[in-house]
Amino acid sequence: MNRTLFAKELRANLFVSAIIAAVLAMYIGTIVAMYDPKLGKSLDAMMQSMPELFAAFGMSMQATTLLEFMLNYLYGFLLTIFILVLILVMANKLMVRYLDRGAMAYLLATPNSRTRIACTMIGVMVAVLVGLCALVTALEAGFAEALFPGDLDVQALVQVNLGLLALWLAMAGLCFLSACLFSNSSAALWTGGGLCILFFLMQMVSQAGDKFEFLKNVNPLTLFDYYGLAAGDASAVGGAIALAAGAVALFAAAVVVFDRRDLSI
Numbered sequence: 393m394n395r396t397l398f399a400k401e402l403r404a405n406l407f408v409s410a411i412i413a414a415v416l417a418m419y420i421g422t423i424v425a426m427y428d429p430k431l432g433k434s435l436d437a438m439m440q441s442m443p444e445l446f447a448a449f450g451m452s453m454q455a456t457t458l459l460e461f462m463l464n465y466l467y468g469f470l471l472t473i474f475i476l477v478l479i480l481v482m483a484n485k486l487m488v489r490y491l492d493r494g495a496m497a498y499l500l501a502t503p504n505s506r507t508r509i510a511c512t513m514i515g516v517m518v519a520v521l522v523g524l525c526a527l528v529t530a531l532e533a534g535f536a537e538a539l540f541p542g543d544l545d546v547q548a549l550v551q552v553n554l555g556l557l558a559l560w561l562a563m564a565g566l567c568f569l570s571a572c573l574f575s576n577s578s579a580a581l582w583t584g585g586g587l588c589i590l591f592f593l594m595q596m597v598s599q600a601g602d603k604f605e606f607l608k609n610v611n612p613l614t615l616f617d618y619y620g621l622a623a624g625d626a627s628a629v630g631g632a633i634a635l636a637a638g639a640v641a642l643f644a645a646a647v648v649v650f651d652r653r654d655l656s657i
Contacts, residue, residue, distance in 0.1 A: 393512045394504050401516045405482050409520050412478045416524075417531050419470050420462075424535040427461045458536055458543040459622060463552065467618045471528065471556060472563075473592065475521070479564045480585045482520065486513040487571040487650075488580045496655060510572070510650045514643050517564050525557040548622040555632035559616045562635045563588050565642025572650040612638065 490496040499509050529550060536544035570584030591613045598607040608614045615635050620628025 393515050394508055397499070397504075397509070397512045398515055398519075401486060401513065402519060405485060405516060405520055408478060408481050409524060412474055413524060413527055415474060416471070416528060420466065420528065420531045421535050423462060423465045424458070424532070424539055426465075427458050427540065457545070458540055459545050459548055460619075462532060462536075462544075462549075463618050463622060467552070467556065472559065472613075475524070475560050476563055476585070476588050476592075478520070478524075479517070479560070479567050479588075480581065482517050482564075483567040483571045483584070484581055486516060487568065488577050491571075491575070491580070491655065492577040500655075506651045507647055510647045514568060514646070517568065518561065521557065521560045521564060525553055525560065528556075529553045545622070548624075551624065552618050552621045555616055555618065555621045555628070555635070558632045558635035558639065559613070561639035562612065562642065565639040565646065569642050569646040569649065572646045572653065 490499065500506065532549060532553075533544060533546055566587060567581075567584035570582075570587075571580045574580040574583060591611050594607045594611045595613045598605050598611065612635070615631035617625070617628035617631055621632060
């Protein structure tokens, strides 16, 4: 890994990361503040009136604890779709834009191998996601402790967020592989991003009714079972490990593809 390039690209991605972090902080604070047994009954009544809509966004469980409430209203949609936006922006800045504008030639002219350059870009992406996951965990625990002292199971929350990080890294690996694989900038950015969006849509459809429940069996997002992780379920832990292993494999494949690719620059 090239430290100078790593620091440069990390700084270049901090602004958009800060925006996403601010948006997530707002949503986390709002959701935690909404936790109220009386409000919970109202939400349950609304959920029962529109079960398919709530289920599509992963909000179908009736929450009885603060952690369950947070899982229900944060993890089915908000903490994944906003991160996908960040991942796409980073994939574009770290790889697609360099290749599309021919700026990669300047990096390759330095005494750095293609493998080192690719690993540096991956390091930036991983560092941002790890830092953001740590921040999300701290925000959740901080808001919960400030508003409802002692009500949050922090250990279970950490277990869930480790699985969430594995999901983020798997999505990042897919998008980075796509960025390295295609010469057309649109295809490079949106093949991986489009697949992630497709997986989200498949998940929403499969959760909305029994007719398309079979889609869960072919959707990698199913491996992220946040309720199972909170309970320490072995199969949920296995799913998170599978996502982490998939992330490593996708990033490794991206490095190999970039190393062997004819860049024509």
